[in-house]
Amino acid sequence: MGDKLPADCxxxxxxxxxxxxxxxxxxxxxxxxxxxxxxxNFMETKxxxxxxxxxxxxxxxxxxxxxxxxxxxxxxxxxxSDNVTDLxxxxxxxxxxxxxxxxxxRYHRLQNETKNIMQQTNDALQELNNARVLTEADQRRxxxxxxTLPKQYLAxxxxxxxxQHIGARKEKESLxxxxxxxxxxxxxxxxxxxGDFVSGPTYDQLQRQAVSSIEQEVDMRALRERHEQLxxxxxxxxxxxxxxxxxxxxxxxxxxxxxxxxxxIINTEVKIERGTRHIESSVGHQxxxxxxxxxxxxxxxxxIAIIILVLALTLKK
Numbered sequence: 001m002g003d004k005l006p007a008d009c010x011x012x013x014x015x016x017x018x019x020x021x022x023x024x025x026x027x028x029x030x031x032x033x034x035x036x037x038x039x040x041n042f043m044e045t046k047x048x049x050x051x052x053x054x055x056x057x058x059x060x061x062x063x064x065x066x067x068x069x070x071x072x073x074x075x076x077x078x079x080x081s082d083n084v085t086d087l088x089x090x091x092x093x094x095x096x097x098x099x100x101x102x103x104x105x106r107y108h109r110l111q112n113e114t115k116n117i118m119q120q121t122n123d124a125l126q127e128l129n130n131a132r133v134l135t136e137a138d139q140r141r142x143x144x145x146x147x148t149l150p151k152q153y154l155a156x157x158x159x160x161x162x163x164q165h166i167g168a169r170k171e172k173e174s175l176x177x178x179x180x181x182x183x184x185x186x187x188x189x190x191x192x193x194x195g196d197f198v199s200g201p202t203y204d205q206l207q208r209q210a211v212s213s214i215e216q217e218v219d220m221r222a223l224r225e226r227h228e229q230l231x232x233x234x235x236x237x238x239x240x241x242x243x244x245x246x247x248x249x250x251x252x253x254x255x256x257x258x259x260x261x262x263x264x265i266i267n268t269e270v271k272i273e274r275g276t277r278h279i280e281s282s283v284g285h286q287x288x289x290x291x292x293x294x295x296x297x298x299x300x301x302x303x304i305a306i307i308i309l310v311l312a313l314t315l316k317k
Contacts, residue, residue, distance in 0.1 A: 066141040069128060073149050076121045081156050083114040087163040094170035101222075107167060108229050114160060115236050122243050125150060129250055150251050157244050164237045171230050179223060 090107040093099060129146060133139045 066138070066145065069124075070145055070149075073121065073124055073128075073145075076117055076124070077149065077152055077156060080114055080117055080121070080153075080160070083110055083117075084156055084160045084163060087111060087114065087160070087167070091163050091167040091170065094167055095174040099174060104171070104226070104229065108233065111164065111167070111233065111236060115240055118157065118160070118240065118243055121153060122246055125153070125247065125250060129253075150247055154244070154247050154251070157240070157247060161237070161240055161244065164233065164240060168230065168233050168237060171226070171233065175223070175226050175230060178226070 087107065087110055090103060090110070093103055094107065125146075128142070128149075131142065133142050
């Protein structure tokens with residue numbers, strides 16, 4: 001405790017708390033922590049020593065605090081961005097011949113881990129925004145962080161939301177297909193077994209029924225697990241949407257103009273507009289179809305009327 005941190009060490013470990021110091025000045029830094037000179041996964045981060053200190057004090061104590069905060073958040077954003085790239089690739093494979101139980105588990109696990117890092121990052125950005133500064137120089141450093149990091153983070157959040165929506169849509173479609181196949185498969189098999197039992201069940205038939213029941217139970221359990229995964233993904237989508245709103249509000253409160261917010265809103269409006277056009281197009285097709293029917297019926301009535309008139313004139317003669 002109270003040791004100096006060697007300049008070649010990349011991380012500080014405070015219990016399970018880790019901070020990237022690779023971008024610091026390289027000088028020895030007093031730390032009250034256990035030094036670990038090996039790389040670690042930043043996703044395991046639960047909190048940060050200087051971050052906890054700032055929460056208690058409510059101030060940035062020195063320029064190095066800003067540097068540490070910048071390093072930690074930048075590492076978080078890099079991890080999130082890398083995870084989102086992997087999620088985008090996994091989401092594209094869902095519902096394709098490359099789909100598998102292992103792939104779906106990896107997608108859901110990575111999606112959960114990334115969401116947790118985002119929650120920590122949201123908290124850190126909020127604390128950064130609320131932190132008091134004592135000098136104009138510190139105010140400039142704080143402004144630099146609050147002007148740049150939220151922009152990068154919001155863009156990554158938007159990508160993550162898209163990967164979530166694609167994954168949820170494809171997983172729902174795949175689950176519906178699996179349910180239909182299971183229903184058809186076991187429904188047909190049950191009908192065959194019922195037909196065999198009419199003439200009296202044999203040992204082989206009883207054995208087939210027992211095996212079928214076990215397979216059906218295993219299949220149904222797998223479908224229930226996939227359904228629960230889908231429900232969890234849908235809940236995460238709602239939570240991440242709240243995270244997006246919080247960051248957007250934070251940026252709005254700072255008075256910054258963020259293009260990614262406008263783009264996110266525009267994209268939503270475009271989707272709504274496309275949906276409206278699709279509905280209007282459907283209504284237009286329906287109206288055109290009704291007009292055609294009315295015209296055909298009118299022509300048919302006129303033809304029938306002419307035939308009746310001709311017949312009437314013929315009979316009078």
